[in-house]
Amino acid sequence: MSPETTVWLVRHGYVHNPNKIIYGRLPRFRLSERGVEEARAAGRMMSEMTLQAAYSSPLLRARQTAREILAYHPHLRLRQSALLNEVFTAFEGKPSHVGDSRRDDYYTGVGPPYEQPADIIGRVRAFFAYARRRHAGENVLAVTHGDIIIFTILWARGLAPSPENKTNPHAFGFKGYPATGSLTSFTFRTDSEDELPDVRYMQPALMSN
Numbered sequence: 122m123s124p125e126t127t128v129w130l131v132r133h134g135y136v137h138n139p140n141k142i143i144y145g146r147l148p149r150f151r152l153s154e155r156g157v158e159e160a161r162a163a164g165r166m167m168s169e170m171t172l173q174a175a176y177s178s179p180l181l182r183a184r185q186t187a188r189e190i191l192a193y194h195p196h197l198r199l200r201q202s203a204l205l206n207e208v209f210t211a212f213e214g215k216p217s218h219v220g221d222s223r224r225d226d227y228y229t230g231v232g233p234p235y236e237q238p239a240d241i242i243g244r245v246r247a248f249f250a251y252a253r254r255r256h257a258g259e260n261v262l263a264v265t266h267g268d269i270i271i272f273t274i275l276w277a278r279g280l281a282p283s284p285e286n287k288t289n290p291h292a293f294g295f296k297g298y299p300a301t302g303s304l305t306s307f308t309f310r311t312d313s314e315d316e317l318p319d320v321r322y323m324q325p326a327l328m329s330n
Contacts, residue, residue: 163304174197186264246276250314
């Protein structure tokens with residue numbers, strides 16, 4: 122039996138966004154005071170475990186969140202992975218009311234070159250495969266974005282990673298869309314490429330209050 126490997130997908134901390142832009146990759150995005158505290162709460166919780174590697178999306182808010190967490194793990198060097206990047210969508214930079222009007226469905230009726238849920242799952246599985254090879258039997262931190270996490274949860278639970286399921290997480294027993302600063306662990310116990318990992322979700326900011 123192979124050693125147990127756990128990848129912790131952490132959603133970046135809250136981003137202060139006065140212009141209410143959705144899916145931005147714009148340089149004005151910064152962590153707010155709340156975002157810093159969310160990241161530190163995640164760091165405090167993860168300080169109780171042994172982390173052997175740390176990765177993040179290339180986007181600034183993810184890297185900032187990762188660095189707050191790594192203050193509790195100063196021996197680790199942060200690596201970036203494009204596999205953890207924000208979804209590539211036609212709605213990048215659009216006002217938030219556009220997403221609200223679509224119930225945050227950025228996929229239905231949208232064609233190439235933009236990503237669909239299956240594309241997102243494909244790159245997350247590629248990251249998991251890499252982590253399981255390089256860090257077998259270890260705990261791996263990976264800071265990423267909300268839709269990346271929710272679709273990965275759906276996949277891990279054997280459910281369709283569809284826009285409908287994304288917008289109705291209560292239907293499959295989940296508390297809601299992954300909160301900023303939340304931790305979701307994906308634990309693999311075998312060498313099988315087809316294994317669906319065990320999933321556990323936590324909100325450190327709530328648990329520390």
